[in-house]
Amino acid sequence: MKEQENKASQSEDALIDGVVRLLGDARKGRLHLQDVKNKAAMALAKYGRFVSELLRDSGVHVPPAVNLQTGTDGHIHVIGEHPDRERIEQLFSAHPQLQKGFKEVEVVHEIIRTEEEAVEFRKAHQSDPRQADKLKAPNDLAPIFNLGITSGGPVIFFSTTAEIA
Template identity: 40%
Template sequence: MNMVGDVEESSALDDGVARFLGASGEDGEVRLSDIRAKAAIELKKYGEDLGALLVQQKITIPPAIQLTSADDGRVAVQGDHPAREQIEAFINGDTRLLKWFKEIEVLFEILRRTELRGAADPQPAQHFNLGLTSLGSIAFFAAR
């Protein structure tokens, strides 16, 4: 399997990706390391911001929260979290949080597709998940 680390770091990415990221390297190119850094920073900031906002809503972590995109474009909470409906309503009712989640999802999808480039099954039936834990946030892919 071709991992992100195996892909040449000096490979320039599409101008559209550069515009999406709002960043470019010293030579005007966006590299995978730029996307990795952006994804990590945004994931951390989103987790901290959402965690603080949920505390204001009297929702605490633990238990951990697993977020994913629903088929209708909304954010859904996976599993049996006791505040599932309240969390979903809160995130989906806040366009900033919803848009930010989608942007993080796109960043990790770009990285994932790069990881799987050249693999026998380049698009396995997995989807993006964002987990909020007491130790911070995590991004991962899981089967539907």
């Protein structure tokens, strides 16, 4: 039990280190949302190229697009009926760099989404505090991060339901 907690803590520390590498250390200066968005876009493009090359080298064809989500088990899953679904999920299981890169992109985009929602809430609260409370989504509708690998490049979007079977 203690060993699993240590591994989980080390994994979280590694993820935090990756995000700090990507964004810079906020303790050394102020980060602006647009700066985070710019770095996130560059990281997404780089990661998208990496995934696309690995898929191509493994004989996976795009199109059709590949839609990826993190499951409750912590693994990355293909959403929908892609003909190479099993092969793609095996690639993610076999390549820690694929998983790490996915999580880094996910965390950065979650930071952006959260901050954008907070800005929207603050603006709404200034004009009408009662209306602002309606912007808060129930926990069961919390957006879920999705990464799409398409022939035109990677795409990020959030859905309101986990679609993992």
